[in-house]
Amino acid sequence: MARINRELNPTRMTPEVRAKLRQSHLGKGKGISYEKTHGRHTHRIVMEQKLGRPLREEEIVHHIDGDHRNNDPDNLMVLTRSEHVNLHRAQGDLRRKSG
Numbered sequence: 001m002a003r004i005n006r007e008l009n010p011t012r013m014t015p016e017v018r019a020k021l022r023q024s025h026l027g028k029g030k031g032i033s034y035e036k037t038h039g040r041h042t043h044r045i046v047m048e049q050k051l052g053r054p055l056r057e058e059e060i061v062h063h064i065d066g067d068h069r070n071n072d073p074d075n076l077m078v079l080t081r082s083e084h085v086n087l088h089r090a091q092g093d094l095r096r097k098s099g
């Protein structure tokens with residue numbers, strides 16, 4: 001069936017499109033979307049991989065562009081808690097949960 005659909009509809013439902021749809025519907029997919037991987041914050045895991053070492057308790061991973069879903073290594077930076085608070089204050093962002 002899949003093969004026939006692909007031939008009839010070559011542009012609409014490519015495997016790529018299907019994968020995207022599946023991800024957006026499930027949301028809980030293993031490490032693909034959303035914030036957590038194996039119960040840990042994905043951005044912390046990404047940063048640990050970038051640093052090549054585990055993060056310390058007091059280290060905060062900040063999302064540079066403010067988009068918590070953007071876990072691109074280039075969008076993440078490590079700060080201490082106080083640095084992090086100061087940064088958000090400087091940005092006029094007092095929301096505690098902001099990343």
Ligand SMILES: [Zn+2]
Binds near residue numbers: 061
């Ligand atoms: Zn932040």
